[in-house]
Amino acid sequence: MPSIQKILTTVCGLLQSYCADPTQSLQNAKRATIDTYIATESPIALQGVLNNIGANGVDAPGAAAGIVVASPSMTNPDYFYTWTRDSALTFKMLVDTFIAGSFSLQSEIENYISAQAKLQTVSNPSGGLSTGGLGEPKFNINVTAFTGPWGRPQRDGPALRATALIAYSRWLIANGYTSTVSSVVWPVIQNDLSYVEQYWNQTGFDLWEEVDGSSFFTIAVQHRALVEGNTLAGQIGQSCPGCVSQAPEILCFLQSFWNGEYILANINVNDGRSGKDANTLLGSIHTFDPTAACDDSTFQPCSDKALANHKVLTDSFRSIYAINSGTAEGTADAVGRYPEDTYQGGNPWYLNTLAAAELLYDALYQWSQIGSITVTSTNLAFFQDFSASIATGTYASSTSTYSTLTSAIKTYADGYMSVVEQYTPSNGSLAEQFSRTNGIPLSAGDLTWSYAAFLTATARRAGQVPASWGEPSANSVLPTCAATSATGPFATATNTVFPTGETSASGTTTTPGNPTTTSPSSSACATATSVAVTFNELETTIYGENVFIAGSIPQLGDWNTADAVALSASQYTGSEPLWSVTVGLPAGTAFQYKYLKKETDGSVVWESDPNRSYTVPLGCATAATENDTWR
Helix, strand or coil, rough: CCCCCHHHHHHHHCCCCCCCCCCCCCCCHHHHHHHHHHHHHHHHHHHHHHHHHHCCCCCCCCCCCCCCCCCCCCCCCCCEEHHHHHHHHEEEEEHHHHHCCCHHHHHHHHHHHHHHHHCCCCCCCCCCCCHHHCCEEEEEECCEEEECCCCCCCCCCHHHHHHHHHHHHHHHHCCCEEEEEEEHHHHHHHHHHHHHHHCCCCCCCCCCCCEEEEEEHHHHHHHHHHHHHHHHHHHCCCHHHHHHHHHHHHHHHHHHHEEECCCCCCCCCCCCCCCCCEEEEEEEECCCCCCCCCCCEEEEEEEHHHHHHHHHHHHCCCCCEEEEEECCCCCCCCCCCCCCCCCCCCCCHHHCCCCCCCHHHHHHHHHHCCCCEEECCCCCHHHCCCCCCCCCCCECCCCCCHHHHHHHHHHHHHHHHHHHHHEEEEEECCCCCCHHHHHHCCCCCCCCCHHHHHHHHHHHHCCCCCCCCCHHCCCCCCCCCCCCCCCCCCCCCCCCCCCCCCCCCHEECCCCCCCCCCCCCCCCCCCCEEEEEEEEEEEECCCCEEEEEECCCCCHHCCHHHHCCECCCCCCCCCCCCCCEEEECCCEEEEEEEEEEEECCEEEECCCCEEEEEEEECCCCCCCEEEEEEC
8 A cells, every 4th residue: 555644645735625715704714614624534535545445455354456345334234345336436536636646546546457457357247348247336355246136237337447547548648658558558448438339328227226227427427438538549549439439429318318407317217206316416527527618418517407407406305304404595405315215214425415515616617717607597596596686697707796606606515515524423434324314424334435525525626626538529419319339349458567667757747727736756756845836926016015925824824914925026027027935835735825915005905816726746846836927
C-alpha cells in the first residue's frame, strides 16, 4: 500500500472546502462549519477506501491485490464481495486523485487494472469473456466466480471500468507512456467497449440490482464510455468502429427516459414504481463534462432536465422520512434510492445525499464556465425555490440575478453536505444508509462507495473537476433511433505487468479548472514541504492605492482584510501594471483567495466574484507562480 500519509496530505489539500465571499458573513459561518467537517472527514474517507482494497487493506483480508471489497460487512447484509460497478467508480475517483498529485496511488491503480484483466477471463453464470460474462455484477474477493442467485446481468460495469482505465490511459499518454496503454491497458478497455457495443440494447438489472429493464444510469455511462473509448483508440493508432456506430444510437435511446417532468430511472419494465430514483442523479454526475454546455441530450448537471429532475426527486423524500420533517422545498433533505424503497427499511443513503450535492456543484461550475444561467419553462420550478419571482430568460454572470441564484444554490448544495455531516458518527465512518427515523447508520458499514461519493462531492465543491470525456462533440441526437448493436473483438489481456518508473514527465500535471503546477514523480526527488508561491496581479492603480491578497488560510489572513498580505509595486510600469508578492505555503494546501485594494481613505474594494482557487504543488518543486488579472 502506498504511503497513506503522503496521500492524505495531497487529498486533504485538494478536497478542502473554502470560505465564500468574505462579505457574506452568515453564509461564511455556515460554510466554515462544513469546511471543518470536510477537513476532518476527508482523510477518514480516503483511508476508508484504501482499507477496503486488497491485498493490504486492513478491512479486506483475503482480497487479491487491486480487488475492491464493497464493505467489510459479512452479515445482514453480506457485502464482502467485489462489484465491477463499485470498484470502477472507486478507482475513477482514485485515478483523478492520482492525476491531481497523489502519485503514490499509482501502484494501487496498476494492481486494479491487472486484477480486472484477470476478472474478465473468469467464467461465471453470465457467461465467458466473449459470451456475456463481462456483465456479471460481482465476484468473490479471491477473483473467483460467485455462483449464487443474483440479479444478473448488470451492464453498467464494463462501461464504468472502461472510463476509469481511459482516465489513467490519458495520463500515461500525456506523460510519454503510450506504449503502456497499447500493450497493457487498451486490451482490457477494448473488451469492455466490445461488450457495451454488443449488449447495450439488451435489458439487464439496474445499479440497485432489483429491476430488470433498461436503466438510465446504465445507458448514460455506456454512451460516455464509447465516446471516450473511440477517442483513446485514435490516440494510440487503434480503431473502434463499434464505438462510432453505437454511441449515437445509445444517445438517441437515452432520450426515452424523459417523461416531460423528470427522468425515469428504468423503462422497458413494469415495476409499479413512479420512476423517481437517485439512479438519475448518479447518471448525470458520472457523465458530467466540465467543458459541456447545459445540454439536455446528455442530461448535463446544469441542463434544464437534470435540474427539474433534481427537484422532483429530492422533493419526493420530504414527506416520507421523519428526519426530513419540516424541510421546505429548496432546502436540503436526506435522499434515498426511490420513494417506494423497502430494502433494509427503505432509508436515506449517504451516497445519494452526496450525489444531490455533487450535481449542484457540477452545475455551478458549468454556469461559471458558460458565464450565464438560462431559466426555461422546464427548470423554472427549480429556480423558483431560490427566487420566487424569477422569470424565464438568460441571466449573465454580471447580473445581480445570477449572483443571487448561484449564491443560493451553493448554500442549497452545502445543505446536503450538512445533512451528511449531521448523520456521520463521531468516528467518521460512512455506512450505506442512515435511519429515516433518527439518522443512525444502518445496513453495511464502511461502504466503499459512500467514502468515494464523499470524496468526489467535496472535490467538486472545491472546483476540482475531471477531464472532459468529449461531450461537446457527442451531444447531437439522431432524428430516428435504431435498435442496433455491433460485434467487437474480445481477447484475453495477457500482458498485465506495468513497466517501472513511469512518472510524471517533466514534473508537470494539469488539473482542469486550475493552473498548471509542478508535481514531480513520487520517487525522483525529495518532496518539498513548503513552496514559495509568487502571486502576480495586473491592476492599474492610482497614487495611494495598494493591492493586497486575502484568502481562506492563515498565511493569507483568513479573509481578514486587516491581515491581508500586501503586494509590491516594484515592477509596476505603465505598460505592465504588475503587483507581486511571494508567500511561503505548505505543499499540497488548497485554498480560495481574492485580491483587494485599500484606498487612501482606508476603504476596501474587493475584486468581483467568484473567489479564486489554488492548490500548492505537492512534489519536488519549491517555487511556483500564479498569474492573475484584476476582475
